[in-house]
Amino acid sequence: MKEAVIGIDIGGTNTDIALVDKKGLILSKTHLRTTDYPEFDSFANQVAQDVRSLTSSTGVNLKALGIGAPNGNYYSGMIEFAPNLAWKGKIDVAGELYSRLELPVFVTNDANAAAIGEMKFGVAGEMNDFVMITLGTGVGSGVVANGQLIYGHDGFAGEIGHMTSTPGGRLCGCGRKGCLETYASVTGLRKSVVFMHEEQKMAGKLENIPYENLTGKMIEIAALEGDVVAKEAFRLAGKELGKALANVAAVTSPSHIVLFGGMAAAGPLIFEPLKKYLEENLLTIYKNKIEILPSGLDGNNAAILGSAALAWNELEKLK
């Protein structure tokens, strides 16, 4: 019988569930609205029911579940204090789903899952040392060294979005100042645009759009149309990302940086300044060695493929 795993991507708004084979082929797929389940218990019931119906209709041998979730902890199998989810404190996702489905359940955060997805099904199959960066509302990261994802002693390694790229800089949601993600995320782009219009009194296509309504896509389109403010927002994002990743290079010396997420789809708008400022800030021994690549995963399914890859990876370790 064909073997498969379930990949689950728990997001603040939606949760995607897919049945995935060893080659990364999606056999079947469903989703639910995370926000419809203020109690984790009823969410877990629904996920278990969906997993059963996805599997029964395809007649595969289901081996395990892999879950990517905000603040998902590999060691504890829990979601711990996720600011964007309704479930507060520590949620034992692995335990709750194991008790309902009696299958091994593996948990990590979404960016770590993306890094494993790139190794298994994307561009990082041959890479032993690389950094995965996900550019969305925030900046997520997964760091791979010696062919292994770095989880850290507590399961919380890889928070590059909260490296200080500009000491004393913009206030971050984490309470500290100058974190990379205050510049290099969609949130950062929006802050840059509003700052240039309102504080620096620069004129531009987006000047009448209030902060709440600005999207990354709007800023990307304006930049592609030549809007100076929008282009500058991308340049600043790439600059801060380049500075932070030059510091990461001094820790793990990666061969590649893989970019994923909506902003990565903006192509040269982000890749060009990133490349320029990364090289400018690197110690000589690292210069002209690091390749920057876009993700090799289908953007619509990348998160569930990453979660499925985690499950396959862990099953291999158990052999």
Added chain:
Amino acid sequence: MKEAVIGIDIGGTNTDIALVDKKGLILSKTHLRTTDYPEFDSFANQVAQDVRSLTSSTGVNLKALGIGAPNGNYYSGMIEFAPNLAWKGKIDVAGELYSRLELPVFVTNDANAAAIGEMKFGVAGEMNDFVMITLGTGVGSGVVANGQLIYGHDGFAGEIGHMTSTPGGRLCGCGRKGCLETYASVTGLRKSVVFMHEEQKMAGKLENIPYENLTGKMIEIAALEGDVVAKEAFRLAGKELGKALANVAAVTSPSHIVLFGGMAAAGPLIFEPLKKYLEENLLTIYKNKIEILPSGLDGNNAAILGSAALAWNELEKLK
């Protein structure tokens, strides 16, 4: 017959060679002046001769050589472009010693060797995720994650001394500005003291000592005697180290930081500001989790024990 390895520490001035057993006991030991050998070929001849005489007098079964050297590269077995050695370009240390002794030769840089030494014979035996920091003329580092030293794709990972801790700050020997080691090394302490005396016109015990004659020990003694300038130099060193290590934590989330080298022996003068500024700059999820420890290796023999530990470690991998 008892098994042993040779640990070699190649420094800019001296080279130490020791025969070390599996428990880290030094069975015999010798040294030569690195600067007496402007040609690597004659250096290698002398080292080979010393290795033979150390071994023959003890009658052990010699299994391998481990070498810690500035810019020593684990993958290539070479010393590559070491600024403080007379031998220029790439020096095939492993190849040259293998051809003379016909034993496996393993090479890495001195800070990486120190990290492996701590795992094998020092305080890091039970640690899977820690950062080794060596505070000397410069700042060296070895980063361990998932129980393994991170070498990076090119063998040059772990240059934390060249992370930018203060953008636009002091000019570093590497040509860039604001590198951690311009503040947190003995060189950094000396720069801080001279800057406070000459630029800030502060008075202190060390004000009549020119930069060339200042030593780390003088600054330590002055600080212990209450000299404000010397104390401030240590505070600044600890502050910059704390800021940089808070960024490292966001990459690898270590459980421990292990400090080694002359400055680490200054105790609270460096540990207290380091602890304070590390905690101040950490992302919340990492706070109050990271323990800072002094090295568990005998300072006089730490480097050769590290090199010997590398050799034992690699021999185990070959099994």
